[in-house]
Amino acid sequence: DAKTTQPNSMESNEEEPVHLPCNHSTISGTDYIHWYRQLPSQGPEYVIHGLTSNVNNRMASLAIAEDRKSSTLILHRATLRDAAVYYCILRKGGGADGLTFGKGTHLIIQP
Amino acid sequence: GAGVSQSPRYKVTKRGQDVALRCDPISGHVSLYWYRQALGQGPEFLTYFNYEAQQDKSGLPNDRFSAERPEGSISTLTIQRTEQRDSAMYRCASSPGEKLFFGSGTQLSVL
Numbered sequence: 001d002a003k004t005t006q007p008n009s010m011e012s013n014e015e016e017p018v019h020l021p022c023n024h025s026t027i028s029g030t031d032y033i034h035w036y037r038q039l040p041s042q043g044p045e046y047v048i049h050g051l052t053s054n055v056n057n058r059m060a061s062l063a064i065a066e067d068r069k070s071s072t073l074i075l076h077r078a079t080l081r082d083a084a085v086y087y088c089i090l091r092k093g094g095g096a097d098g099l100t101f102g103k104g105t106h107l108i109i110q111p
Numbered sequence: 112g113a114g115v116s117q118s119p120r121y122k123v124t125k126r127g128q129d130v131a132l133r134c135d136p137i138s139g140h141v142s143l144y145w146y147r148q149a150l151g152q153g154p155e156f157l158t159y160f161n162y163e164a165q166q167d168k169s170g171l172p173n174d175r176f177s178a179e180r181p182e183g184s185i186s187t188l189t190i191q192r193t194e195q196r197d198s199a200m201y202r203c204a205s206s207p208g209e210k211l212f213f214g215s216g217t218q219l220s221v222l
Contacts, residue, residue, distance in 0.1 A: 032209075036211075042215070043115075043202050043204070043213030043214055043215060043216055044154060044202075044204075044211070044213050045213070046210040046211065046212070049209065049210075085153075087153060097159065097166070097167060098144050098146075098156040098158075098159045098167065098170070099144075099156070099211060100156060101146075101153035101154045101155070101156075102153055103152070103153055104153055
């Protein structure tokens with residue numbers, strides 16, 4: 001899998017939007033951008049994924065740059081329960097191969 | 112419905128003993144994955160199956176580690192002659208396609 005780069009940590013205030021960046025300059029045309037998060041003492045949890053167009057679901061939005069070399073996970077209104085490690089992962093489309101997790105971004109939410 | 116179930120939740124063993132970790136995936140999920148996670152690190156891919164076929168075992172650290180999924184459902188990860196460096200959280204995930212669903216993991220401690 002192509003490599004992704006994320007900040008080690010970010011801090012935000014409760015009830016404010018959070019923008020988590022991810023760089024993936026070596027992304028290939030068949031790579032999907034996946035985001036997972038891991039709450040303390042739990043297993044990773046799927047958040048969202050996309051290929052080219054921006055995506056929205058009940059948890060978050062995914063904004064993908066036009067050249068696909070970067071993307072941003074957007075939490076529209078952060079709560080204390082959103083404090084977690086967020087992982088940005090590239091995965092070949094249509095494949096069932098394992099995800100390669102990096103170190104992720106540790107998101108801290110201040111009340 | 113039931114999620115991915117792993118047992119035991121905790122396993123303490125002595126160095127040199129063999130251990131078997133069990134994963135019961137979500138019913139109907141074709142793919143099953145094993146990961147290992149050290150404290151403060153992202154999950155590390157070990158191996159995965161589609162149905163009963165082991166598709167990729169490149170992440171298994173050495174030949175003391177093996178996994179099977181004989182009937183395409185429950186899987187067992189076996190570690191022979193355990194060593195202290197094998198101590199970690201072992202996580203299983205299953206997937207019907209694009210999203211992975213993780214279990215709560217087995218915390219292995221080798222004394």
